[in-house]
Amino acid sequence: MSYSGGFNMEDIIKMKPGGGTQEPKIDQLKRELARLQQGKTILKEEITERKSLSECLQKELATLQTEAYTLERTHQAKKELSQKLQFQCEESKRESISLAELNRKSEELLSQHRCEIQELKLKRRKLRMKFENQLHQLIEQHKQLHAVIGGTRAEKGESETGGIHVPSK
Numbered sequence: 001m002s003y004s005g006g007f008n009m010e011d012i013i014k015m016k017p018g019g020g021t022q023e024p025k026i027d028q029l030k031r032e033l034a035r036l037q038q039g040k041t042i043l044k045e046e047i048t049e050r051k052s053l054s055e056c057l058q059k060e061l062a063t064l065q066t067e068a069y070t071l072e073r074t075h076q077a078k079k080e081l082s083q084k085l086q087f088q089c090e091e092s093k094r095e096s097i098s099l100a101e102l103n104r105k106s107e108e109l110l111s112q113h114r115c116e117i118q119e120l121k122l123k124r125r126k127l128r129m130k131f132e133n134q135l136h137q138l139i140e141q142h143k144q145l146h147a148v149i150g151g152t153r154a155e156k157g158e159s160e161t162g163g164i165h166v167p168s169k
Helices: 026-156
Strands: none
Touching: none
16 A cells, blocks of 8 residues: 555565565654654644635535525515516506696696687677667767757746756766
8 A cells, every 4th residue: 555645565564585574664664653643633634624614615605595595585575676666657657648638638628718718708898898889879869868858848947847957968
């Protein structure tokens, strides 16, 4: 069995020329044993470091998995919220369009009513002017009649009128 550090059992136990084995040297075996124990200690330290690193990496993996799960849940919640907000936005757009159409119709109706009001005002103004003209004509006719009647009464005298005198304008 050979070791990658250079240990070879055959080097320690050398074969004798007659087919026997030569006893290994004790000093050489002690050095080899010390070297192997030192290698074992180094390997134990490396194993301990690797176990520690493995545990650390396992903890980090668990932390990252937890974070990934949390992020996935957060992403899903935000995705649902985004869909809900998108739906509300579309609803608001439809409602806005509907209200704009209703507003446009209301403006048209308001404009129509304003025109009707103006027409009514114009008709009333014309009627009032016609009435004022008729009233003015009646007043003039009345004055003329009064002047004619008043002139004949004046001829007859004031006694017949009862002393009432109607002034003419």
